[in-house]
Amino acid sequence: KQEVTQIPAALSVPEGENLVLNCSFTDSAIYNLQWFRQDPGKGLTSLLLIQSSQREQTSGRLNASLDKSSGRSTLYIAASQPGDSATYLCAVMGRAGNNRKLIWGLGTSLAVNP
């Protein structure tokens, strides 16, 4: 059974710092891995999607890496800003058969202080 763990659960940093959020998963047979952002009272916003054959994806100040064999992904945020404050969720999509459902971590709650 796939399990997704995110570390740390919460993180508070001063503005301008570079930071790393970690995601680990127990079953390496994944189709893809996605990072989402969740803001209070709003929906989930997809940040980056990494296919199982890829090693990393970049979007602006965000970079996500995937090491499928070790069951790990990291989300790197460069030069953090107060607007980056949100909960960041990692989700993996299974590969077996028609198992096309996302399994989610509990998220990392990020606070970037001015």
Add this chain to the structure above:
Amino acid sequence: GAGVSQSPRYKVTKRGQDVALRCDPISGHVSLYWYRQALGQGPEFLTYFNYEAQQDKSGLPNDRFSAERPEGSISTLTIQRTEQRDSAMYRCASSSLAGGTDTQYFGPGTRLTVL
């Protein structure tokens, strides 16, 4: 439409009542997913559709929960005889490819409170 919409945004109901939650996906999107999210938890998969066909309903908690997407567009999640434990945020997502293997776009959710 411009994005995924859900209605109502908030629903308060009494225990034992039936509720119907609606999801309007992005126009042309093939896959539609339903999730449930409790406070402080990650989303939990409920069910998904490719076009009008329900592909996987393994996440539905029990037979009080059902979903349909009769014309391959709008979907309705119905909860019969609601219980307090059904209180949660119900989220809908759509994606352009069958199986939802590309980016999933989420709606704002419906906050259900069962008294």
